[in-house]
Amino acid sequence: MTVQDLEGAAGVDLAADLPPASMHARRRPFTGWRRLLLGLSLPALLITVWSLAAASGVLSSRLLPAPVDIVTSARDFVFAERRTTIPGIVPFRGSAADHVTASLARWMVAYLIAVAVGLPLGMGLGLSRWVSAAVDPLFQALRSIPITAWLPIALVWFGLGEGAARYLVFVGAVSPIVVATADATARVPRALVDTARMLGTPRRDLARRVYLPAALPGIVTGLRLGLTLGWTSLIVGELTGTNRGLGAMMFAAREVGRLDQIIVGMVAFAVIGFAADFVLRSAARPFVRWADA
Amino acid sequence: MSAPALRASRLGKRYGRLEVFSGVDLEVRPGEVVAVLGPSGCGKSTLLRVLAGLEPPDTGEVTETGKPVRGPSPERPMVVQGATLFPWLGLRANLEWGPKALGRKDFAAVAEALLAATGLAGSGDLLPRQLSGGMRQRAAIAQVLANEPPVLLLDEPFGALDAQTRLRMQEWLVGFLAQRGTATVLVTHDVEEALLLGHRLVRLSHRPARVVEELALDLPLRRSRATLSDPGFVSLKSRVLEAVLDA
Numbered sequence: 001m002t003v004q005d006l007e008g009a010a011g012v013d014l015a016a017d018l019p020p021a022s023m024h025a026r027r028r029p030f031t032g033w034r035r036l037l038l039g040l041s042l043p044a045l046l047i048t049v050w051s052l053a054a055a056s057g058v059l060s061s062r063l064l065p066a067p068v069d070i071v072t073s074a075r076d077f078v079f080a081e082r083r084t085t086i087p088g089i090v091p092f093r094g095s096a097a098d099h100v101t102a103s104l105a106r107w108m109v110a111y112l113i114a115v116a117v118g119l120p121l122g123m124g125l126g127l128s129r130w131v132s133a134a135v136d137p138l139f140q141a142l143r144s145i146p147i148t149a150w151l152p153i154a155l156v157w158f159g160l161g162e163g164a165a166r167y168l169v170f171v172g173a174v175s176p177i178v179v180a181t182a183d184a185t186a187r188v189p190r191a192l193v194d195t196a197r198m199l200g201t202p203r204r205d206l207a208r209r210v211y212l213p214a215a216l217p218g219i220v221t222g223l224r225l226g227l228t229l230g231w232t233s234l235i236v237g238e239l240t241g242t243n244r245g246l247g248a249m250m251f252a253a254r255e256v257g258r259l260d261q262i263i264v265g266m267v268a269f270a271v272i273g274f275a276a277d278f279v280l281r282s283a284a285r286p287f288v289r290w291a292d293a
Numbered sequence: 294m295s296a297p298a299l300r301a302s303r304l305g306k307r308y309g310r311l312e313v314f315s316g317v318d319l320e321v322r323p324g325e326v327v328a329v330l331g332p333s334g335c336g337k338s339t340l341l342r343v344l345a346g347l348e349p350p351d352t353g354e355v356t357e358t359g360k361p362v363r364g365p366s367p368e369r370p371m372v373v374q375g376a377t378l379f380p381w382l383g384l385r386a387n388l389e390w391g392p393k394a395l396g397r398k399d400f401a402a403v404a405e406a407l408l409a410a411t412g413l414a415g416s417g418d419l420l421p422r423q424l425s426g427g428m429r430q431r432a433a434i435a436q437v438l439a440n441e442p443p444v445l446l447l448d449e450p451f452g453a454l455d456a457q458t459r460l461r462m463q464e465w466l467v468g469f470l471a472q473r474g475t476a477t478v479l480v481t482h483d484v485e486e487a488l489l490l491g492h493r494l495v496r497l498s499h500r501p502a503r504v505v506e507e508l509a510l511d512l513p514l515r516r517s518r519a520t521l522s523d524p525g526f527v528s529l530k531s532r533v534l535e536a537v538l539d540a
Contacts, residue, residue, distance in 0.1 A: 194347055195377040198370040198437065200394035213381045290381040290420050 065260040073260040074267065090243045090252035092261055100268065102244035103234055106162065110169035111230045118174045118226065119219070122181025123207060126215070132182070143175040147233045151240075160241025165234065172233025173226035180222020184215035217291040220284040224277055231273045298323050298358060298476035299344065299369065299444045305352035306339055307501075313339045314502035315352070319495060323443065324474040328491025328510075330481060330537065336502040337480040338373075341448050344478060345371040357444065367391060370437035371446035374453050377433050378421040384408065384432055385417035391440040400439075407435040410469070427451075427458040431465065438473065445470075447479045451486070463489050464517050471515060484534050488526060489516050496536065506536065 047067050053059040054066030061069070073092075082094030091098070124131040125139075150171050154164040188211050196210045197203070212219075238247025246265050253261035297320035305315040313336035321327045331337045342348045344355055346365045355362040357369060378387045385404050392400035408414045411431040413424075421429055430450055437445065450466075451459040463486060470477055470490075481487050487494055488510060496506040512526060520526050 191373055191375070191377045192379060194345075194365065194371070195379075195437070196390075196394075197347075197365040198345065198367060199391035200367040200440065201390075202394075210379070213379070216381070287381075290422070 062259075065263065069260050070263050070267075073258075074264045077261070077264050090248050092249060092253065092258075095249070096268070099244060099246050099249050100272065102242075103238065103246045104272070106165050106237070106245065107169055107231055107234050110166040111173050111227060113166075114170045114173035114177055114226055114230060115223065117170075118177030118222070119181055122178040122219075122222070123185050123211065123215075125178065125182035126185025126188075127207065127211065136182075139178065143179075147172050147236055151236055154237070155240065162242065164240075165237030165242065165245070165247075168233045168237035169230045173230030176225035176229055177219075177222045180225065181215065181219045184218025184222070185211050187218070188214040213287075216284075217288045220281075220288055223284070224280055227276055227280055228273055231269070231276065235269065295322050295324075296358070297321060299355070299478070300357075301344060301353065301355045303353035304340070304343060304350050304355065306336070306343055306348070307351055312501035314497070314500070316503055317353070317497075318504060319344075319478070321444065321476045321478050323476050324471075325492050326470060326477040326479060326490055327493045327495055328479045328481060328487035329495045329497060330484060330487040330533070331497030331502055332499055332537065333482050335497050335500050337482070337497065338448050340497075340502070341371055341446050341478065341480050345369055345446050347371070367395060367440040368442050369444045369446065370440070370442055371448060372430075372433050372437055372450050373448045374430075374450060378429060378436060380421050383418045383420060384413060384424070387421070387432065387436050388439050391436065395440060403439050407439055411435045412465075425458070426454050427462050430454065430462060434466070434469070438475070443476060445475045445477045447477060449481050449483075450479075452481075452483075459486075460518055466490060467516050484530055484537060485521070488512065488530055488533065489520060494533070496533070508533075 050059070050064070051067050054061065054064070054068075059066075076093050078094075078096040080093040082091065121135070121139075125136060126132075147168060150168055151164070154167045154171075158164040158167050192214055193206060193210055196206060201209060234245070235247035235250065238245040239251050242248045246268050250262050250265035253259075253265065300320040302318055304317040304319070306313045317340060319327065319329070319340075329337055329340065339348070343350050344362075346355070346362045346369060357366075362369070378384070379390065382390070385408065388404035388407050389400040392403045397403070404417070405414075408417050411434075413428060413432060413435070416424065416428065421432070424432065430453075434445075434447075434450065451462045454462060467490060479487070479490055481490075491510055494506070494508040494510055495504055496508070497503065498505045510529070512523070512529070513520060516526075
C-alpha cells in the first residue's frame with residue numbers, strides 16, 4: 001500500500017503538512033566581506049588614533065611605542081637575518097619561526113593530552129552519578145586555582161622548561177573541556193537515549209552513538225575554550241627555564257625594556273590563537289551544523 | 294480471539310510516597326488499538342514507560358506474548374510527543390537506525406518503503422529540524438515501526454500539534470495502523486483522539502490511577518474526519534466527556 005492508497009482510504013492530504021515556512025525565510029546575509037570589513041574597522045580606528053597620538057607626542061614611546069615601530073619590530077622578528085645565538089640569550093631578530101614553532105609544539109602536545117583526558121572524564125561525569133559524586137567536588141576545587149598558582153609546583157614537579165610549560169597548558173585547557181563535556185552529556189534528552197534502546201541499540205554503544213553526537217555542539221564549545229585557555233596559559237609556562245617560545249621572547253624583551261617586542265609577541269599570540277580557533281571551528285562545523293538555530 | 298500481544302496484570306508503581314497507579318490490568322491484541330484515557334498528571338505516561346520496559350513496576354507484571362518484560366525492546370517501542378528523532382541525522386538515516394541496530398541487511402529498502410508510506414519520500418535527506426511538526430511525528434512513528442514491532446506504544450503522539458494538523462495525523466495513523474495490524478496502546482487525555490483512534494477505551498482515574506471503565510468502541514473501523522459528525526460518535530464523546538469531567 002502506498003501513501004496515495006493511505007491518503008485515499010482516509011481522505012487525508014498529507015501534502016498539506018509541509019515544512020515550516022520559516023525554513024524558507026532567509027535573513028539578509030551578513031557574512032563575507034561586509035562582516036570582515038566591519039570587524040576590521042574598529043581595530044583600524046584604534047590604530048589610527050594611536051598613530052596620531054604617538055606622532056603628536058601626546059603618547060610617550062616609553063609607555064607605548066608607535067604602531068610603525070611595532071611593525072618595524074615585527075618585520076625584524078619575521079624577516080631579518082638571524083644573528084648567532086648566544087647561550088642563555090633569547091634571540092629576537094629573525095627568530096619568529098623558531099619561537100612560534102616551539103610554542104605551537106608545546107601547546108599542541110599538551111592540548112591533545114588535555115583532550116584525551118578531558119573528553120572521557122567529562123563524559124564520565126555527565127553519564128554517571130557515581131563518577132560525578134566521587135570526582136566533581138575535587139575537580140571543582142582544583143579548577144578554581146589560578147594558572148599562575150600552579151607555576152611553582154609545576155617547576156618542582158617537571159623542572160624548568162618544557163615539562164612545566166606543557167603541564168600549565170594542560171591545566172589551562174582541561175577544565176573547560178571537562179566542564180563543557182560533562183554539562184553537554186548530562187543534558188542529552190532522555191527520550192533520545194530511550195529511543196535508541198527501543199530501536200535495539202546495545203547499551204555499550206549508547207555513549208558513542210547517542211551521547212557523543214548529541215552532546216557534540218557543547219563539547220566543541222569546550223574544545224574551543226580549552227584551546228584558547230591552553231594557549232593563554234602557555235605564556236606562564238614559558239616565563240622561566242626556556243630560550244625558545246613566544247613567552248620566553250616576551251619575558252626577555254621585558255628585561256631589556258623593549259615594549260615594541262613585547263607587543264609583537266602579544267600580536268603573535270592573538271593572531272595564532274584566533275587562527276587556531278578558526279581552524280577548529282571550521283573543522284567541527286560539518287558535525288554540529290544540525291544544531292544551528 | 295487471538296492471544297494478547299501485551300498484557301499488564303495488577304500493575305503498580307510508586308515514587309517514594311507518591312503512588313502513581315495501582316492494580317492496573319490491561320491487554321492489547323494484534324491489530325487492536327487500546328486508547329488509555331485519563332486526566333493530565335494521572336500517570337498515563339509512567340504506565341506506558343512501564344509497559345515499554347523503560348521502568349520496572351513495583352507490583353504486578355507485564356508480559357509480551359506470555360514472556361515477562363524485563364527492559365526496553367525493539368518489539369515494544371514507544372513514541373512520545375515532541376521529537377524523538379536523532380537531530381544530527383537525516384530522515385533516511387533515522388529510519389535506517391533500527392534495522393541496522395538489529396543487523397538487518399535490508400535497512401535501506403525498509404527506510405525507503407517507510408518514507409513512501411508516510412508521505413516523506415522527498416524528504417529523506419532533510420534533518421528533523423527542517424520538517425514540520427506533523428512530518429516529524431510521522432517520521433518518529435515510522436522510525437520505530439522500521440523494526441516491524443508487534444506492539445506499539447504511543448504517548449500523546451500528536452499533543453504538540455495544532456488542531457488541523459493533529460486531525461490529519463490522526464486520520465493518517467488510523468489507516469497506517471490498520472494496514473500493519475500492529476497492537477497499539479495509545480495514551481491520551483483527549484477524548485476525541487481516544488474515540489477516533491481506539492477500538493477499545495480504558496479510562497483511568499486521577500492519581501493514584503486505577504482503571505475505572507473499559508469500553509469496546511462500537512464505531513466504524515476505518516474512521517476519518519467524517520466520523521466526528523457521526524451521531525454515534527457524538528453521543529459517545531459526550532458520554533465519555535461527562536464521565537471524565539465528573540471523575
